[in-house]
Amino acid sequence: MTLLHIDNLRVGPGRSAPIVEELTLTVERGETVGLVGESGCGKSLTALSIMGLLPENLRVRQGRILLEGQEIQSLPQRKLRHLRGEKMGMIFQEPLTALNPVMTVGSQITEVLRTHRGLSANAARARALELLTLVKIPDAEARLNDYPHQMSGGMRQRVVIAIALACSPSLLIADEPTTALDVTVQAQILRLLKQLQQEENLGLLFITHDLGVVRQVADRIVVMYAGSVVEEGRVDAVLDAPRHPYTAGLIAARPQGSFAAGAPRLADIAGSVPAPEARPDGCVFRARCPRAQSRCEAERPALVRAPTGRATRCHFPLTEGVPA
Amino acid sequence: MNPVLRTEALELHHATARGALRAVDGITLEIAKGETLGLVGESGCGKSTLARCIVGIQNPTGGTLSIEGVHPGTSRATRLERARNVQMIFQDPWGALNPRLSVERIITEPLQVAGIGTRAERRAAALAIAQKVGLSPYHLERLPHELSGGQRQRVSIARALVLNPNLLVCDEAVSALDVSVQAQVLNLLLDLQKELGLSYLFISHDLAVVRYIANRIAVMYLGRIVEIGPAEDVWIHRLHPYTQALINAIPDEAARQDDAPILEGDVPSPVNPPSGCPFRTRCPIARTECAESRPELRRVGTHEVACHFADAG
Amino acid sequence: MRGALSLLGRLARHPSGLIGMVLILAIVAMSALAGILYPDGPWTMAGPPRLWPGADPRFPLGTDTFGRDLIPALFYGARVSLLVGVSAAGAALVIGTVVGAIAGYWGGWVDDALMRLTDAFQTVPNFLLSIAIVGIIGASLPVITFAIAIVAWPMIARLVRADVLRLRTYDFVQSCKIIGMSDLRIVFQQILPNCLAPIIVTASVLVANSIIVEASLAFLGLGDPNVMSWGTVLNIGRQELRNGWYLTAVPAVALVLTVMSLNLIGDALNDVLNPRLKERK
Numbered sequence: 001m002t003l004l005h006i007d008n009l010r011v012g013p014g015r016s017a018p019i020v021e022e023l024t025l026t027v028e029r030g031e032t033v034g035l036v037g038e039s040g041c042g043k044s045l046t047a048l049s050i051m052g053l054l055p056e057n058l059r060v061r062q063g064r065i066l067l068e069g070q071e072i073q074s075l076p077q078r079k080l081r082h083l084r085g086e087k088m089g090m091i092f093q094e095p096l097t098a099l100n101p102v103m104t105v106g107s108q109i110t111e112v113l114r115t116h117r118g119l120s121a122n123a124a125r126a127r128a129l130e131l132l133t134l135v136k137i138p139d140a141e142a143r144l145n146d147y148p149h150q151m152s153g154g155m156r157q158r159v160v161i162a163i164a165l166a167c168s169p170s171l172l173i174a175d176e177p178t179t180a181l182d183v184t185v186q187a188q189i190l191r192l193l194k195q196l197q198q199e200e201n202l203g204l205l206f207i208t209h210d211l212g213v214v215r216q217v218a219d220r221i222v223v224m225y226a227g228s229v230v231e232e233g234r235v236d237a238v239l240d241a242p243r244h245p246y247t248a249g250l251i252a253a254r255p256q257g258s259f260a261a262g263a264p265r266l267a268d269i270a271g272s273v274p275a276p277e278a279r280p281d282g283c284v285f286r287a288r289c290p291r292a293q294s295r296c297e298a299e300r301p302a303l304v305r306a307p308t309g310r311a312t313r314c315h316f317p318l319t320e321g322v323p324a
Numbered sequence: 325m326n327p328v329l330r331t332e333a334l335e336l337h338h339a340t341a342r343g344a345l346r347a348v349d350g351i352t353l354e355i356a357k358g359e360t361l362g363l364v365g366e367s368g369c370g371k372s373t374l375a376r377c378i379v380g381i382q383n384p385t386g387g388t389l390s391i392e393g394v395h396p397g398t399s400r401a402t403r404l405e406r407a408r409n410v411q412m413i414f415q416d417p418w419g420a421l422n423p424r425l426s427v428e429r430i431i432t433e434p435l436q437v438a439g440i441g442t443r444a445e446r447r448a449a450a451l452a453i454a455q456k457v458g459l460s461p462y463h464l465e466r467l468p469h470e471l472s473g474g475q476r477q478r479v480s481i482a483r484a485l486v487l488n489p490n491l492l493v494c495d496e497a498v499s500a501l502d503v504s505v506q507a508q509v510l511n512l513l514l515d516l517q518k519e520l521g522l523s524y525l526f527i528s529h530d531l532a533v534v535r536y537i538a539n540r541i542a543v544m545y546l547g548r549i550v551e552i553g554p555a556e557d558v559w560i561h562r563l564h565p566y567t568q569a570l571i572n573a574i575p576d577e578a579a580r581q582d583d584a585p586i587l588e589g590d591v592p593s594p595v596n597p598p599s600g601c602p603f604r605t606r607c608p609i610a611r612t613e614c615a616e617s618r619p620e621l622r623r624v625g626t627h628e629v630a631c632h633f634a635d636a637g
Numbered sequence: 638m639r640g641a642l643s644l645l646g647r648l649a650r651h652p653s654g655l656i657g658m659v660l661i662l663a664i665v666a667m668s669a670l671a672g673i674l675y676p677d678g679p680w681t682m683a684g685p686p687r688l689w690p691g692a693d694p695r696f697p698l699g700t701d702t703f704g705r706d707l708i709p710a711l712f713y714g715a716r717v718s719l720l721v722g723v724s725a726a727g728a729a730l731v732i733g734t735v736v737g738a739i740a741g742y743w744g745g746w747v748d749d750a751l752m753r754l755t756d757a758f759q760t761v762p763n764f765l766l767s768i769a770i771v772g773i774i775g776a777s778l779p780v781i782t783f784a785i786a787i788v789a790w791p792m793i794a795r796l797v798r799a800d801v802l803r804l805r806t807y808d809f810v811q812s813c814k815i816i817g818m819s820d821l822r823i824v825f826q827q828i829l830p831n832c833l834a835p836i837i838v839t840a841s842v843l844v845a846n847s848i849i850v851e852a853s854l855a856f857l858g859l860g861d862p863n864v865m866s867w868g869t870v871l872n873i874g875r876q877e878l879r880n881g882w883y884l885t886a887v888p889a890v891a892l893v894l895t896v897m898s899l900n901l902i903g904d905a906l907n908d909v910l911n912p913r914l915k916e917r918k
Contacts (some may be wrong), residue, residue, distance in 0.1 A: 038502035039473075145491065151365075152590040182366035183529065184587040187573035191586060212575030239577070253507035254577060255536030259358075260515060263536060263554045266511050269504035272472045290503075379815045404817035412815050414808035422809045424830050434816040483812070 001069050002295030003029045003203040004050065004171055005065040009063035011042070011049050014282055017276045018061060020045050021229045022303070029170060032197055032204040034218030034235065036211065036250075040273045041224040043207045047175050049073070050088055050205070052080040067171065072149055085116035089164030091175040095156035099148040105132075105159050112166045138191060154185035158192070164195065171195070175207045211251060215239055220309070223247050225286040226273055233310035243310070243317040245289050283315070291316050326393045326489045327354040328523040329378065329410070335386035336373055345595050347373040349547030352621075355491065358517065360439020360524040362538030362555060364531055364570065368591050370547040371527050375495045377523065379412045381535060400493065404438055411484035413495035417476035421468040428464035431482045436513055438487065453505075455484045456519075459510060474505035481512065485520070493525045498533060528543060531574055535559050543567045546594055546602040563634040565607050601632070608632055640754065647909045653906025657853055660898030664891075668716035675709035681864035692777060701873050707887050710870050714888065717866040719886055721782055722848035729847075730840055733793025741796070741801030752775035752798070755791040763788040771859045777792055781854060785847045796839060800832035800903045819900050834842045834910035845899035852892055867892050 004027040010019030020042040037043045048054050050065055052072065060073045067087060072080065084090075092098040095310065100108055104308055105313045108236065109131060110124035119127065125144070132140035135158040138140060148156055157177060164172060174193065178186040194217055197204045206217055213220055221238045223231040231244040242248040249269040257263035271288045284298040295315050305311040336348040337417045340557055355361045363371050363565075375381040377389065380396060380403060388395060396406040414420040430444040431453060441449065451461060457478040468476055483493055494513070498506045514537065516522060530533050534541060535555055542552040543566065551564040562568045569587035589606045592598055596601065598605050604614040613632055621628040624635050648654040671679075680768050698707040716823035740751040804810060805828060814822045841917075854860055855868020856875065858880040867888040874884030 032377055175483055182591075183531070183573045184569055185590065186550055188574070188576065188588070194582075210575065211503075211579040215580060216575045249504055251577070252505045255507075255510065255532050258535050258556050258559070259537060259538045262498045264358065265514070266507035266512055266536075270506035270508075272505055273502070312334065321390075329799075376811075381811050381814050400817070400819065403814075404788055407815060407817040410815075412812065414812065416808060420808035422831070433813070433818075437816050437822075440804060445887045483816075487816070 002026050003031075003065040004205070005064075006050070006068070007064045007132075008200070009046070009049065009065065010061045011045055011054065011058055011257060012061055013275070015059050017279065018227065019276045020049070020057070022228055022301070023063070023224075024229070025172065025222055027203040029203050030197075031220065032194075032206055032218045034221045034319070035205060035207045035224065036214055036221060037211065037224035038099070038209060038273055040226070042227040043224050044175055046298075047090070047173050048226075050173060051084060051088060052077075055171035061178070065204050082116070084112070085112065085169075086091055086167050087169050087258075088171045088173065089166075089169040091160050091164050091172065091174040092176045093179050095153060095180070096148060099156060103143050104147055105151070108159070109144075109163055109166055111162055115166045127166070128162075132159070132164065133165060134196070135159070135162045137162075152185075153181050154188060154217075157181060157185075157189055157312055161189075161192070165200070168200065169202070171203045171205070173205045173207070177206075178208070178213065179208070179210070186213075186270050193217065200309045209256065211239060221247070226279050227276060228284060228313065229273045229311070230285065230313045231311065232297065232303075232305075233308070237310060241318075243312040244285075244314050245291050245318065246285050248318055249288075249290075283313075291318075326391060327356050328359075329353075329525070330390045330393075331374075331378070331387065332389075333387035334374070334377060334384050334389055335380060336370075336377055337398050338383050341593050346370075346376055346547045346597065347594060348377060348384070349548075349594075351549060352387075353549065354553065355385055355523045355524055355525060357490065358521045359540065360418060360517065360526050360538045362541045363525060363527045363532035363544060364529065364534050365544035366529065366570075366591055368545040368546075368594065370594070371544050372559050373494055374544075375412065375493045375525065378491075378516075379410055379493055380406050380548060380565060388456050398427070407434065407528050408487050409439065409487075409489050410491040410493065411487065411489045412493040412495060413438040413477070413484050415499050417473045417480065418468075420480050421524075421526040423468055426464065427459070427468070427471070427479050430468070430479060430487055431464070432481060434487045440487075449486060450482070451488050456506075456516070457482045457485070468513045472505075473501055475507055477501060478504075481494050481509075481516070485516070487560060488520075490521075491523045491525065493527070495527045496529065497526070499530060501530060506533070515539065531571060540603075543570065546591065546597050548602065548630065549628075550603065550631070551627060551629045552621070553625075561625065561627075563627070563629045564603075564633075565609055569606075569608075586631060601630075603631075644909065650903055651905040652910055653901040654909065657898040657901030657905060659813065660894055661902065662897070664715050664719065664895055665801060667712045668719050671712035671716055673708065675706075675712060677709075677860065679709045679713040680705060681709075687877070689881075690887070699883055700850050701870065701884055702877060702881075707870065707884075709890065710865050711867070711891055713865040714867040714870065714891070715895075717778070717861075717864050720787065720809065721778065721851040722844040722863045722899065723783045725785035725789065725847040725851070726840055726843040726891060728782065729789035729843060730793055730836065732786065733790035734797050734836065737794035737797030737799075737804055738801050738824050738829060738898070741798035742820065742828065743806055745800075748798075751794070758791045759790065761788075764792055767854065768857070768859060771854055776854075776861050781851060781859075781861060784854075786848045789843055791838060793836070793843070796835055797829075800835060801828055804828045804831055820901050838910065839905045840897050841903035841906060845896040845903075848892070848895055848899075850887075872888075874914075 006023055009020060010018045011020040035043045042184040049060055064071055065073045106128055109128040113119045113127055115122040129140055131288050132143060136156060137143050137158050147164040178189050208214060221235045222229055225246050231238060231247045244249060252267035253269060255266060269288050283296040283299055283301050285291040301310050301313050301315045303313040333354050334348055340544045357620045365371050377384045391409045396402050428450050431450040435441055435446045435449060450464060454464060459478050468518055484600050498509050500591060501509060526537055538555045539610040541555045541558040544551050545566050551558060551567045562571055572584050589608055592605055600618050601614040602611040617632045619632045661695050665819055682704040684696055684704050686700060686702050689698040690699040696706050736751050738828045740748040747822045766788050767784040771780055776782045810823060813827050852868035856871040858864050858872055860868045870888040871885055877884050
């Protein structure tokens with residue numbers, strides 16, 4: 001059974017324009033899916049919808065979210081809270097704000113275990129120690145009594161991961177988990193996440209704006225633009241030969257080589273991501289798209305899925321061999 | 325020709341309860357006219373503090389600093405003098421502009437403070453510079469919150485350039501921007517450099533961006549430069565184990581690198597840095613000598629590196 | 638100016654803001670019309686003393702122990718209350734803002750010195766200090782205003798200091814330093830306009846507090862003997878509490894309504910100026 005299945009999701013405030021629309025996404029057990037897009041594309045909101053943590057003014061307006069076949073967006077808060085601890089874990093971008101500054105790291109982990117698992121104080125402490133060792137925190141026993149501010153950013157993120165894994169969830173959602181970290185620490189955390197994902201056979205939904213990070217961790221990639229999925233497929237297939245002009249543009253916009261040593265000017269994408277209420281009719285990307293034609297204005301392209309799992313939302317996709 | 329910027333053994337030590345915090349600990353470097361020096365290093369390495377010393381927000385506690393051959397003082401007159409030579413662009417496009425002032429006011433403020441031109445002349449200057457950085461005249465009447473992140477960063481650049489400085493310090497100037505907008509701003513910086521002969525001190529934690537834009541790269545660790553040289557040279561023939569670790573750690577966009585070596589541990593505290601070589605606690609090739617004596621920068625090939633065993637290892 | 642007008646407009650759309658503004662406008666009208674409607678002033682003995690409200694249609698709210706009509710007393714009292722309230726709050730705002738801004742921006746020993754001074758004022762019980770000042774220098778409106786302002790500014794100083802501390806780390810402030818702007822200009826032209834919202838909210842509460850303190854002083858007999866304030870009426874009523882409680886009740890109701898309207902406006906301002914706070918509720 002599919003671990004996480006999001007079916008035609010639409011999220012937004014009451015009457016005005018939806019922020020996320022027509023979102024279909026699956027995560028299998030033992031699979032890492034990279035959800036990629038620029039700010040305002042709706043990727044974080046997708047994560048919050050799955051966790052049932054949407055801000056009050058926003059709601060799931062349409063579609064279903066299934067976790068192991070069970071529909072979760074209609075569950076009562078109490079059940080959802082239970083599910084959140086037991087089956088899903090979440091890792092945030094900023095580990096400092098994800099942790100309670102006045103509680104020791106140890107008590108934050110044991111608290112989770114005692115509420116969700118009803119463990120005794122001793123058992124919880126033993127499991128907390130085990131978790132800190134699992135996320136490779138050196139000298140774990142002593143660190144249990146530390147407060148978050150006594151730890152480095154990388155160590156704090158490891159603690160957040162330990163808390164997310166406390167109840168052995170089957171799905172882990174990571175929202176830009178390495179964006180606030182230095183590049184050497186990012187490499188450590190990415191490796192740790194990959195290893196944990198394999199050992200625990202987790203489904204990992206990894207949200208990031210960084211294509212390099214996706215390439216390193218993900219099996220499949222889902223590219224979002226202005227609230228919709230524009231391209232999807234195996235990481236290698238999509239990044240090596242993007243079909244949607246937006247994906248191609250994202251890849252081309254990253255600096256390669258040295259300008260002084262002869263690298264070309266960067267291929268930027270003109271303009272910026274439109275706000276939800278300012279999204280154009282037809283294709284949402286057409287205003288910034290070098291390939292846009294009149295059909296793109298008239299008709300919103302559908303996400304066309306090939307049997308290989310490759311999907312593209314574009315009337316005039318790039319075919320292989322055509323430079324981006 | 326005189327370098328635009330020259331620092332010699334520049335130091336900034338803060339007194340803290342646990343001892344002196346050596347944020348900047350003896351930096352010697354030069355930036356020539358029209359050149360971009362890329363400065364990389366992890367958080368806490370002192371790169372932002374160095375930038376703040378150069379633009380005069382912080383005062384160094386040792387060493388010398390000269391801009392266009394002049395040692396800037398701290399009096400009001402020398403502050404204005406320095407302002408005409410060096411300006412800065414900040415990381416956060418939301419915090420860098422006063423939310424209550426119009427874009428025109430933000431751009432003309434440096435001229436007004438320096439007492440340059442009449443109101444009409446300043447307005448004309450703002451229009452000209454706005455056009456140069458890719459803003460339209462109607463943007464001048466807007467308030468910052470009405471602009472996108474990329475547009476705000478263009479406003480910051482316009483404000484920084486309106487006094488015609490020679491040196492622009494870019495402290496993570498594109499880090500908060502989306503990739504597509506980041507490329508726009510990087511292209512703009514390159515165009516402006518070519519047109520105006522600007523020098524950049526370009527600080528970023530994103531090594532790919534620094535490699536792309538810089539002529540030379542300096543790598544900082546715990547307040548000191550550990551490697552400096554021509555950009556492609558440092559990138560390809562990286563000698564210092566720290567430079568190697570930094571570049572290896574960049575997630576490659578083109579291929580998966582599952583077994584690249586990874587640097588373990590965190591940056592030590594700059595209050596009590598390790599004895600000898602500050603990097604030895606994380607260094608894969610450290611030997612006993614590294615704890616005893618601190619390696620100074622020495623020339624190896626086209627660049628300089630501060631490591632006892634850089635060329636041997 | 639445009640900003641101020643749009644602020645008034647938004648205030649009028651807020652339910653408690655509207656009620657507060659209507660009430661406060663009524664009180665402003667009372668003080669403005671006092672001289673026109675009652676050219677003889679509030680001190681004239683117009684009728685028999687100790688007349689209960691409603692007992693004589695010529696004096697709907699009754700008369701005091703000297704036979705003075707209570708309505709002109711209320712009208713003239715509104716004048717004094719508003720005058721003292723606004724000027725004391727204004728003075729406290731100016732002192733508090735300057736002290737807080739200087740302490741927050743310059744930091745170091747300047748901050749230490751100014752904050753110790755602020756502490757010193759806050760450790761003395763406020764009302765006692767006001768009483769002492771008026772008692773020593775003498776009861777006149779300027780002295781009363783001074784006595785109220787001198788105990789109220791520390792609150793503003795702390796508020797402004799905290800905001801300036803936060804704002805001075807913003808890059809736009811750093812950028813002003815880099816372009817060589819003078820520190821005074823940075824503080825007063827760049828930073829302070831950005832802390833206006835909490836200052837304005839506090840100001841409305843401060844006016845209300847000042848009105849209460851003025852009335853309290855007058856109630857204790859420390860009011861300016863030459864002006865009719867609501868506190869003056871309260872003071873007269875105090876001696877008659879047992880057989881003429883209306884004498885206390887009438888000015889008290891005026892006082893309560895005024896303070897309440899100012900607090901309503903303060904609440905509304907808080908909502909209007911910090912929309913984010915409302916969303917989080």
